[in-house]
Amino acid sequence: MAQFLEGRLNEFILDELHGARCRLQRLSDLKFFAGWVHATLGEQVLVHLKCDAKVSENDLFNLEAGVQKANVGLPCILARKEGKILRLIITGEPTLTKPGQEARYNAESLSVTLQSGGSTLEAEAVDISESGIGLLTLKPFARFANVTLIVRGGSNTVECAGSVRYSRPDPGNDGVYRVGIQVEFDDVLSRAMWQRLALSVTQNPHRAA
Numbered sequence: 001m002a003q004f005l006e007g008r009l010n011e012f013i014l015d016e017l018h019g020a021r022c023r024l025q026r027l028s029d030l031k032f033f034a035g036w037v038h039a040t041l042g043e044q045v046l047v048h049l050k051c052d053a054k055v056s057e058n059d060l061f062n063l064e065a066g067v068q069k070a071n072v073g074l075p076c077i078l079a080r081k082e083g084k085i086l087r088l089i090i091t092g093e094p095t096l097t098k099p100g101q102e103a104r105y106n107a108e109s110l111s112v113t114l115q116s117g118g119s120t121l122e123a124e125a126v127d128i129s130e131s132g133i134g135l136l137t138l139k140p141f142a143r144f145a146n147v148t149l150i151v152r153g154g155s156n157t158v159e160c161a162g163s164v165r166y167s168r169p170d171p172g173n174d175g176v177y178r179v180g181i182q183v184e185f186d187d188v189l190s191r192a193m194w195q196r197l198a199l200s201v202t203q204n205p206h207r208a209a
Contacts, residue, residue, distance in 0.1 A: 012067065012070075012072065012094060012096065014040045014045070014090075015040055016067045016068070016072075017037040017040055017045065017065055017067065017072070018037060018039065018040065019036065019037060019105040019106045019201055020036065020037045020065040020066060020067065020103060020104070020105055020106075021034075021035075021036055021065065021066070021103075021104040021105065021106065021127055022034075022035055022036065022037050022047060022063055022064060022065035023035070023063075023064050023065075024047065024061045024062070024063055024064075024076075024086075024088075025061060025062045025064070026055070026059055026060070026061055027059075027060040027061065027062065028059065028060065033049055033053050033055070034049070034050045034051075035047045035048050035049040035050055035084075035086075036048045036050075036106045037065060038085060043089060043090045044079070044087060044088065044089055044090070045063060045074065045076065045087075045088045045090065046085055046086070046087055046088070047063070047085070047086045047088060048084055048085055049084040049085075049086065050084075051084075052083070052084055055078055055081060055086065056078070057078055057079065057080065057081070058077060058078060059077070059078045060075070060076070060077055060078075060091075061075075061076045061077070061078065061088065062074070062075055062076070063075075063076050063088065065103070066102065066103030066104060067103050068103060070096045070097065070098070071096065071097045071098070072094050072095070072096055073094065073095045073096075073097070074090055074092075074094050075090070075091045075092040076088035076089060076090055076091060077089050077091050102129040102130055102131060102132075103129060103130075104127040104128065104129045104134070105127060105128055105129070105198065105201050106126075106127060106201065107125035107126060107127050107128040107133065107134075107201050108124075108125065108126075109125075109153060109154075109201055110125040110128065110151055110152065110153045110197070110201065111125070111151070111152045111153075112124070112125050112133070112135060112149065112150070112151050112152075113149075113150040114135070114137065114147055114148070114149060114150075115147060115148040115149075115150070116141065116145060116146070116147040116148070117145075121137065121138070121139065123135040123136065123137045123179070124136040124137075125151070126178070128197070128198045128201060129198065130194070130195055130198055131182060131183055131194075132162075132165070132180060132181055132182045132183055133149070133151070133162075133180075133181050133183065134178065134179070134180050134181075135178070135179045135180075135181065136170060136173075136176055136177070136178060136179070137176070137177050137179050138175060138176060138177070139177065140167045140168075140169075140177045140179075141164045141167040141177075141179055142164065142167070143164055143165070143166065143167065144163055144164060144165075145163070145164045146161065146162075146163060147161070147162050147163070147164060147181060148160070148161055148162070149161075149162050149181065149183070151197060153197050153200050153201065154200055156193070156196060156197045156200055158190075158193050158194055158197050160183050160184065160185065160186075160190055160194065161183075161184045161186075162181040162182060162183050162184060163181065163182050163184060164179060164180070164181055165180045165181065165182050166178075166179070166180045167179045167180075
Protein backbone atom coordinates (compact mmCIF):
# COMPACT_ATOMS: atom_id res chain seq x y z
CA MET A 1 0.00 0.00 0.00
CA ALA A 2 2.82 2.43 0.86
CA GLN A 3 4.36 1.90 -2.58
CA PHE A 4 0.99 2.42 -4.24
CA LEU A 5 0.35 5.66 -2.33
CA GLU A 6 3.79 6.97 -3.25
CA GLY A 7 3.08 6.30 -6.93
CA ARG A 8 -0.40 7.78 -6.64
CA LEU A 9 1.05 10.93 -5.05
CA ASN A 10 3.36 11.39 -8.02
CA GLU A 11 0.33 11.22 -10.34
CA PHE A 12 -1.96 13.47 -8.27
CA ILE A 13 -3.06 16.80 -9.76
CA LEU A 14 -5.18 19.40 -8.02
CA ASP A 15 -7.90 19.28 -10.69
CA GLU A 16 -8.88 15.81 -9.39
CA LEU A 17 -10.63 17.60 -6.53
CA HIS A 18 -13.22 19.32 -8.76
CA GLY A 19 -16.66 18.62 -7.31
CA ALA A 20 -15.34 16.33 -4.56
CA ARG A 21 -17.02 16.23 -1.18
CA CYS A 22 -14.57 17.54 1.40
CA ARG A 23 -14.17 18.62 4.98
CA LEU A 24 -12.04 21.34 6.50
CA GLN A 25 -10.50 21.09 9.95
CA ARG A 26 -9.51 24.41 11.49
CA LEU A 27 -6.22 23.94 13.27
CA SER A 28 -6.84 26.50 16.03
CA ASP A 29 -9.80 24.63 17.56
CA LEU A 30 -9.94 21.37 15.48
CA LYS A 31 -13.50 22.20 14.39
CA PHE A 32 -14.76 20.55 11.18
CA PHE A 33 -16.67 22.18 8.31
CA ALA A 34 -18.25 20.16 5.46
CA GLY A 35 -18.49 21.25 1.84
CA TRP A 36 -17.60 20.67 -1.80
CA VAL A 37 -14.57 21.67 -3.84
CA HIS A 38 -16.05 24.27 -6.18
CA ALA A 39 -12.92 24.99 -8.22
CA THR A 40 -9.13 24.91 -8.21
CA LEU A 41 -7.15 27.89 -9.44
CA GLY A 42 -3.40 27.47 -9.49
CA GLU A 43 -2.44 27.03 -5.84
CA GLN A 44 -5.91 28.03 -4.64
CA VAL A 45 -8.94 25.91 -3.79
CA LEU A 46 -12.49 27.28 -3.66
CA VAL A 47 -14.70 25.39 -1.23
CA HIS A 48 -18.49 25.75 -1.15
CA LEU A 49 -19.58 25.13 2.45
CA LYS A 50 -22.80 23.24 3.12
CA CYS A 51 -23.68 25.76 5.85
CA ASP A 52 -22.45 29.26 6.53
CA ALA A 53 -19.69 29.27 9.15
CA LYS A 54 -17.87 31.76 11.34
CA VAL A 55 -14.34 31.72 9.97
CA SER A 56 -11.75 34.46 9.60
CA GLU A 57 -9.09 35.39 7.10
CA ASN A 58 -5.73 33.74 7.87
CA ASP A 59 -7.40 30.80 9.66
CA LEU A 60 -5.33 27.68 9.03
CA PHE A 61 -7.08 24.52 7.82
CA ASN A 62 -6.39 21.01 6.70
CA LEU A 63 -8.55 20.09 3.72
CA GLU A 64 -9.48 16.42 3.37
CA ALA A 65 -11.17 14.90 0.31
CA GLY A 66 -11.50 11.57 -1.42
CA VAL A 67 -9.93 11.03 -4.84
CA GLN A 68 -9.67 7.85 -6.85
CA LYS A 69 -8.30 5.08 -4.62
CA ALA A 70 -6.97 7.49 -1.97
CA ASN A 71 -7.72 10.33 0.44
CA VAL A 72 -5.86 13.59 0.01
CA GLY A 73 -4.91 16.11 2.69
CA LEU A 74 -3.90 19.70 1.93
CA PRO A 75 -2.68 22.36 4.39
CA CYS A 76 -4.38 25.69 3.59
CA ILE A 77 -4.89 29.24 4.80
CA LEU A 78 -8.11 31.20 4.30
CA ALA A 79 -7.58 34.16 1.99
CA ARG A 80 -11.19 35.31 1.60
CA LYS A 81 -14.76 34.35 2.44
CA GLU A 82 -17.63 35.24 0.09
CA GLY A 83 -20.88 33.94 1.56
CA LYS A 84 -20.49 30.17 1.70
CA ILE A 85 -17.48 30.20 -0.65
CA LEU A 86 -14.03 30.00 0.96
CA ARG A 87 -10.95 30.91 -1.08
CA LEU A 88 -8.07 28.89 0.35
CA ILE A 89 -4.38 29.11 -0.51
CA ILE A 90 -2.40 25.86 -0.34
CA THR A 91 0.54 26.24 2.03
CA GLY A 92 2.26 22.86 1.76
CA GLU A 93 2.56 19.57 -0.06
CA PRO A 94 -0.40 17.15 -0.38
CA THR A 95 -0.45 13.90 1.57
CA LEU A 96 -2.26 10.74 0.49
CA THR A 97 -3.65 8.03 2.76
CA LYS A 98 -5.59 4.82 2.30
CA PRO A 99 -9.26 5.65 1.59
CA GLY A 100 -11.86 4.87 4.23
CA GLN A 101 -14.60 5.04 1.62
CA GLU A 102 -15.07 5.83 -2.04
CA ALA A 103 -14.62 9.38 -3.26
CA ARG A 104 -17.94 11.20 -3.55
CA TYR A 105 -18.67 14.04 -5.95
CA ASN A 106 -21.35 16.70 -6.00
CA ALA A 107 -24.20 15.50 -8.22
CA GLU A 108 -26.54 18.52 -8.36
CA SER A 109 -26.25 18.53 -12.15
CA LEU A 110 -27.90 15.08 -12.38
CA SER A 111 -31.65 14.41 -12.55
CA VAL A 112 -32.95 11.22 -10.95
CA THR A 113 -36.16 9.22 -11.25
CA LEU A 114 -36.70 6.59 -8.58
CA GLN A 115 -39.05 3.63 -8.97
CA SER A 116 -40.05 1.42 -6.05
CA GLY A 117 -43.07 -0.69 -5.17
CA GLY A 118 -45.01 0.35 -8.25
CA SER A 119 -44.58 4.09 -7.59
CA THR A 120 -42.37 6.62 -9.37
CA LEU A 121 -40.96 9.83 -7.93
CA GLU A 122 -38.36 12.43 -8.75
CA ALA A 123 -35.39 12.70 -6.40
CA GLU A 124 -32.71 15.34 -5.95
CA ALA A 125 -29.17 14.04 -6.40
CA VAL A 126 -26.67 15.07 -3.71
CA ASP A 127 -23.52 13.07 -4.37
CA ILE A 128 -22.31 10.16 -6.48
CA SER A 129 -19.52 7.59 -6.22
CA GLU A 130 -18.36 4.67 -8.34
CA SER A 131 -20.89 2.36 -6.70
CA GLY A 132 -23.66 4.50 -5.26
CA ILE A 133 -25.62 7.73 -5.06
CA GLY A 134 -27.00 9.97 -2.30
CA LEU A 135 -30.46 11.46 -2.83
CA LEU A 136 -33.01 13.75 -1.22
CA THR A 137 -36.59 12.46 -1.42
CA LEU A 138 -40.01 13.41 -0.03
CA LYS A 139 -40.62 9.93 1.38
CA PRO A 140 -38.58 7.50 3.49
CA PHE A 141 -37.49 4.07 2.30
CA ALA A 142 -36.96 0.83 4.16
CA ARG A 143 -33.37 -0.26 4.51
CA PHE A 144 -32.36 -2.81 1.84
CA ALA A 145 -35.46 -1.97 -0.24
CA ASN A 146 -34.92 -2.72 -3.94
CA VAL A 147 -35.30 0.24 -6.29
CA THR A 148 -34.78 1.14 -9.93
CA LEU A 149 -32.80 4.28 -10.75
CA ILE A 150 -32.94 6.34 -13.93
CA VAL A 151 -30.14 8.89 -13.75
CA ARG A 152 -29.56 11.54 -16.42
CA GLY A 153 -26.56 13.77 -16.84
CA GLY A 154 -25.97 15.69 -20.06
CA SER A 155 -26.12 13.17 -22.90
CA ASN A 156 -25.73 10.21 -20.50
CA THR A 157 -28.69 8.23 -19.16
CA VAL A 158 -28.24 5.16 -16.98
CA GLU A 159 -30.99 2.84 -15.75
CA CYS A 160 -29.98 0.34 -13.09
CA ALA A 161 -31.10 -1.50 -9.98
CA GLY A 162 -30.13 -0.43 -6.50
CA SER A 163 -30.49 -1.26 -2.82
CA VAL A 164 -31.26 1.30 -0.11
CA ARG A 165 -28.46 1.43 2.46
CA TYR A 166 -29.89 4.18 4.66
CA SER A 167 -32.88 6.50 4.82
CA ARG A 168 -33.08 9.24 7.44
CA PRO A 169 -34.59 12.71 7.91
CA ASP A 170 -32.49 15.49 6.40
CA PRO A 171 -31.51 17.95 9.16
CA GLY A 172 -33.18 21.32 8.76
CA ASN A 173 -35.56 20.16 6.01
CA ASP A 174 -38.90 19.00 7.40
CA GLY A 175 -40.48 16.25 5.31
CA VAL A 176 -37.27 15.62 3.35
CA TYR A 177 -35.20 12.44 3.63
CA ARG A 178 -31.59 11.67 2.82
CA VAL A 179 -31.39 8.29 1.05
CA GLY A 180 -28.22 6.40 0.19
CA ILE A 181 -28.40 3.78 -2.55
CA GLN A 182 -25.85 1.17 -3.53
CA VAL A 183 -26.02 0.47 -7.25
CA GLU A 184 -26.15 -3.12 -8.46
CA PHE A 185 -24.51 -3.85 -11.80
CA ASP A 186 -25.66 -6.70 -14.06
CA ASP A 187 -22.53 -6.69 -16.20
CA VAL A 188 -19.30 -4.90 -17.02
CA LEU A 189 -21.05 -2.59 -19.49
CA SER A 190 -23.56 -1.28 -16.96
CA ARG A 191 -20.75 -0.65 -14.46
CA ALA A 192 -18.76 1.23 -17.11
CA MET A 193 -21.80 3.38 -17.99
CA TRP A 194 -22.29 4.31 -14.32
CA GLN A 195 -18.63 5.17 -13.87
CA ARG A 196 -18.78 7.34 -16.98
CA LEU A 197 -21.76 9.17 -15.46
CA ALA A 198 -19.87 9.66 -12.18
CA LEU A 199 -16.87 10.97 -14.09
CA SER A 200 -19.03 13.47 -15.99
CA VAL A 201 -19.89 15.38 -12.82
CA THR A 202 -16.19 15.89 -12.00
CA GLN A 203 -15.73 17.50 -15.40
CA ASN A 204 -18.65 19.89 -14.82
CA PRO A 205 -18.14 21.48 -11.38
CA HIS A 206 -21.38 22.11 -9.51
CA ARG A 207 -23.03 25.49 -9.40
CA ALA A 208 -22.55 27.70 -6.39
CA ALA A 209 -25.66 28.58 -4.40
